[in-house]
Amino acid sequence: MNWDIIKATYQEQYEEDVLTLSGEGCTIVLHNDDYNTFDHVIESLVEVCKHEAEQAEQCAWITHFVGKCEVKKGSEELLKSMYRKLKVRGLTVTLEK
Template sequence: MKFDPLANLDLEVEFQEELDQLVQAPKTLVIHNDDFHSFDFVIETLIEVCGHEPLQAEQCTFIIHYSGKCAVKTDMFSKLQPVWAQVINLGLTATIEDIPKLAK
């Protein structure tokens, strides 16, 4: 059996293309309810960190409280990652997730 370096190269290229698609696809920042932080704290965080208007921040906070989570910002992963880090550093629970596909 001969070693074919180009065979592995094809796999690497295919893997890199899939990775690029995953990273470049828009994502959403989701904040989860923790039953610990006050409404005012979450509202202020959304205004200061996510750039929400006060009414938008208030609406998202109610959705977080009553539904358990809310998608608060959508952008490319590279743009959401620093926002996620700020939210986490403030003590909130947040994840970066794929945008849910709409039902057909």
């Protein structure tokens, strides 16, 4: 078992949780559109945001019915990269502070 990877994963999650609780950081918001399929949105959230498939599907349904969904919270530094990758995949997302 690679303990460095496990430690890094928990450290990243801890830092995201601290930023969220302190009110700092950013949020990636997914917006509904008429051209991305559910499968494409789910696949993108799993690959880019590291969501579980079930979580990604829930975000897709919320976005479909509500019009938008917060899909990731964390530091601006971490989220800028994810935001760009989601945009390249054609998703309608915003990065909000």
